Amino acid sequence: MTAGRVVFTDMEEVRYGKPAGQSVAALVESYGAERVFVMASGTLDRETDEVEKVRRALGNKCVGTFASMPAHSPRSAVIAATRQAREAKADLIVTVGGGSITDGAKAVQLCLANGIQSVEEIDKIRAADVKAPVVRQISIPTTLSAGEFSGIAGVTNEATKVKEMFRHPLTIPRAVILDPEVTRHTPMWLFLSTGIRAVDHCVEGVCSNESTEFTNASALHGLGMLARGLPRVLADPKDMKARLDCQIGSWLSMGGLAAGVPMGASHGIGYVLGAVFDVPHGHTSCIMLPWVMRWNKPANADKQAAVAAAMGHPGKDAGDVLDQFIADLGMPRTLGAVKIGREHFERIAKQAMGTPWVPRNPRLIHGPAEIQEILTLAA
Template sequence: MMNFELPQAGVYEYVPRERIRWGQAALDAVREEIGDTARLFILTTASLVNKTQIIDEMQRCLSPQCCGVFHNISEHTPFSDVVDAAQAARAANADIILSVGGGSIIDAAKAVIICLRESIDTVEALSSRIGQISEGPDGPRHISIPTTLSGAEHTEFAGGINPATGTKELLGGTHICPQTVILDPAISLYTPEDLWLSTAIRSVDHAIEGICAPDSSPLIQAEALGALGLFAKSLRRTKQAPDDLTARLESMHAVWLATASIGRVMHGASHGLGYLLGALGGVPHGVTSCVFLPAVLDWNLSVNADKQKQIAAALGAENMSAGDAVRCLVADLGLPGTLSAVGADDALKHQISEYAMGHPVVMANPRAITSPQDIFEIMELAA
């Protein structure tokens, strides 16, 4: 019998989604998705409730199916807010959760489904589920209308702030990813420009660290490179013409491609250090990618130069390093790109370095991180 050296094994799992819709108004799409007897509970942001008529119009037009609205979800999805939302949805006897918002809202909706499925009604009980997979498919159906480019609508994980640690922790579950995603760029016109653009860089981070992951796959790399090409053009067009709905929809499609790696590979130090900068420094996660992604690319160059050439080319910057290509994109979008620009002082940097050495995502970086000095080298590149 001949002996063969087999290539590295791999598995790609698809999320149990039914459909992604675009090209029609969100309200019309929701109407087509729900039945006459549905009990639809809307989870959304305070700003959409207080500063626009979108949610009021949804409540009015979806009556009597709409059975409630909850909008008290803070940034980074604190577990206490999730439990409050779950109690409200439970009291309303909801069988569909409609999330209308960015990553914090969509992640909250996924965590609410876990709470309803498992009869969780305390922060302590929810915290006990960290790192575990909640099995479905029982529980409310999830429909999502994203208003940012974070990509939470494409994953079966929910991030939230665990009060016991003060850091962001992951909850997982089958059938918590939205079964239907509705892409309506018109609703995104209400999203602040810096939030729209910075969450896009978060998805750029998903794409790039998906490409660079040692356990990446051909599908992830192809989709991620396609995403980068769409982002490089559509984001700059949006910056120049914020009302360009075609550019906004192209960015939404880019997010769809960019998130192919989430939950399927281990991302690296840009994600891991970004989690820490967000939780410890109060910096929005999109902005953390603006800060750390170029620096991590520079630091990793010795181990994945070929992949970084592909990344730079996909971003339309063949004559730049991948790190500089990302820096150029961040600068063109008018976003902060350094630790100093986000107010990170020496005390915060030391705190990040302490937590980083025990963080599994930081430790999964393609170039091995072996000491706090490595973290400080990356932070110096991001200074």
């Protein structure tokens, strides 16, 4: 008999396919929020009217906007946003942007609840007795990395160049709004590469030794939607049905992670590539996932077969299917493509061993030497 455990999150709802402003206004009204703080992509705020549409929908309930969050959510920017939200006496945060905005706001929730005032004090929110967020979050994502469906905030410690994880069940957004129209402004490379990040969630979730029938169902269906949807968006950027399919696929991609299924070496190595070398989230998955799959195949060939079938290529090698799919989208596929040479492999390998995912990779990784084997494949 199979035994298992599936954890459900504290997210209350997902709204999709309607204008973001309309949906956010309805949610704010239902929550009784009066002082809404907006955290948004700086480019989206400066160069489009999407953030302004949200502010207009909020009316006089909007008490400020923070639009200065760099990639990988550095601690200093989290503190700056926390100060602004605290001064504004915010009772709700609305995010409009990609994964760095989303994760930054999750960390802000914890900083507000725990009285964090400085970069150094952020260490306090890693404690087991951290206070629960009171100021919650609504997320309007513009990319497909799907962090809005997780209670984990990835924040980069600029002093150590390490991406740290902060978590609490209530850091997950209270609601997510999927509006494909908002993604029109996302650069194509970013939309597609974060789509591969979502593919990575699906694939490493299915291939995990700790996956369940429930999480596999979500991940495999999400993988199929992404495999079909991403090429359609590339072929026709105005295809809103394809964009929404990708958004829903990215939502489904997080079923495993949200339910407690760990990711593997692609995510673990990717954390280091992002924090140390500033490689975008999506590109880390484009580069590492096929090579990790090939290295893992002796341990989980049956699960990899399910991945290839979900992507429309039954009987093919999953690593090869993923490699070709990523190539067809025009994404980088080697470490050399992002100017990371072999002289960095020792550092990457050592640091990756300290991530939460590498120790739970489906093929056991005993030490840095095996990480270097994977990096050499990806060179």
